[in-house]
Amino acid sequence: MVKRKRKDPRKGTGKKPKGSGRRLYTDENPKDTVRIKFATAKDARATVRKVKRIRKPYARKIQILTVGEQRARVMGKKTVASIFKSAKAGLRRAHVSKKKKKKKGR
Numbered sequence: 001m002v003k004r005k006r007k008d009p010r011k012g013t014g015k016k017p018k019g020s021g022r023r024l025y026t027d028e029n030p031k032d033t034v035r036i037k038f039a040t041a042k043d044a045r046a047t048v049r050k051v052k053r054i055r056k057p058y059a060r061k062i063q064i065l066t067v068g069e070q071r072a073r074v075m076g077k078k079t080v081a082s083i084f085k086s087a088k089a090g091l092r093r094a095h096v097s098k099k100k101k102k103k104k105g106r
Helices: 041-053 058-074 078-104
Strands: none
Touching (some): 058 078
């Protein structure tokens, strides 16, 4: 009897097959990855510009900026964290005003 290797689960299941080399935080779709930099304030501003112009849902953009903010804060980079935080606030304001505008138009 030949023992078959179990197939990897479909994308998005979040489960790792037993005995596989896949780690917990595997990137199942690397084409979808948005690279962020937060070493300096200049890097943070460039990342914010990138996040604002990509075609991703609002929630995903907030998620990306939150990751940058949290990592910067843990590393003790207060100015970089504040750049990400203010960008999130601006994104939120724009999103709320867009929703209000849409609601009025009905």
